Amino acid sequence: MIDFLLAHRPNITKGVELLALAMGLISFKKFKNTPIQYFILFLLYSVLVELGGSTLKNLHPGGALEEYQYLLKYRFFYSNYWWYGLFWTIGSVLFWSFFFQKIISNKTYRNILNISTYAFIICVSIYTLIYIDEFFYTVSTFNKLFGSVIILLAIVLYFIDVLQSDVILTFYKSIYFYISMSLFFWWIVTMPLYFYQKFVLIENLEYIKLLRLTRLFSNILMYGAYACALVFCKPEKPLRT
Template sequence: MSNSLMAQHMVELIAAIAGAYYYFKTKDHQIKIFVWYLWLTVAVETIGMYGYLNYNNFDNTIINWIKNSVFSSNTWLYNTYYLASSIVFALFYLKVVKDHLSKNIIKFSVLIYVIFTIAYYIISGTFFTKSVPYDILLQTLLVFIYVMLYYKQLLKSDRILYFYKLPIFYISSGLLFWYLCVTPLFIFDAYLNLINADFIKFQRSYLLIANTLLYSCYTFGFLYTVQYKKH
């Protein structure tokens, strides 16, 4: 495994630990599901490393079975993860937003996304080989809707006066920043990834920076705001 991937796993693990520390210190139930999501991310990234087995010639019955099965690629794992992430984000913001209309918008948008994604995999039969085309655009749209609804609520409440004390603000800002920054990269991925080695190098470096900023934002949000949250 490359040093960049190891560094990415480390910042994800640190963010998960910081989230767990925040939760155990505050018992903030709004944050609980997001902390679980961070640990899910760590687990998926760890399990997903089995994909590197394809680059090595191991003489092992189990490994050979995996390499010759539909699980040879870890695409199925990340397809499941992306779908689960969208549901987790929806559940998270359903706990955050208060007004009835915002909750209905979140429920409707995630339901449409889940139905569309499952239907696509059933019809195309590509669950083990590739993701939904332009899935990143759909995920970005969902995150944009959730975060904007949260910002709207924040602006209308007294919490805007001490937004810097709220971990949800840092989570939302990090999420929105990450999706808006990486979406253009993935849009051109299908056209440049196979023919441009320089693009692949740039993509890896760009994602490492974006992921480091995202999980650092989570970590800072948890560790900085814990002092303002009473048990």
């Protein structure tokens, strides 16, 4: 069973992503003019990023199109590290900052998140320019760590905002709550394992299997929760201008 899950891990992940996207597209009209419409577009963005990353992986040495790599002038072009670094490690952080600023009612919290995001953009840009080779040939630990801090900050500020408002009385009905909890669970479970592997340089096969299975089940739970929330929850507030 474990070997089956590991062998089909990419397809299973894509399947749950497509499920969440399908539920989002079906529910798009229901959530029109609310922050959820941006969330649904982000699900589409996620699917496209994964599709692009898979395509680039086929161009990588050892990939399906390895015999055609002589046509490619630069090695980094057919590596997918820069793709995920730009559109996932950085792009997703910017989206979640934008999204949470739309649903957090406390202006001070929104400003804290906004300033932190600008600091993230500046620091990541400078770091990437200095260590440009790292950006093209591996996953930048600095960018991923800083991005994780921004996302967790956004989630924590949202939870504090809920605790300080009347929303706490009906939080279990809020689609924002389920999205935030799912995202929080995913980052809390997967990120420590990722950084532990990066810093300790673990080559243990069993640990790598554990890491991949943990990420797979976290993806299933997160995207499954997104799909259920989109189907069963109701719209809440209009977009903040």
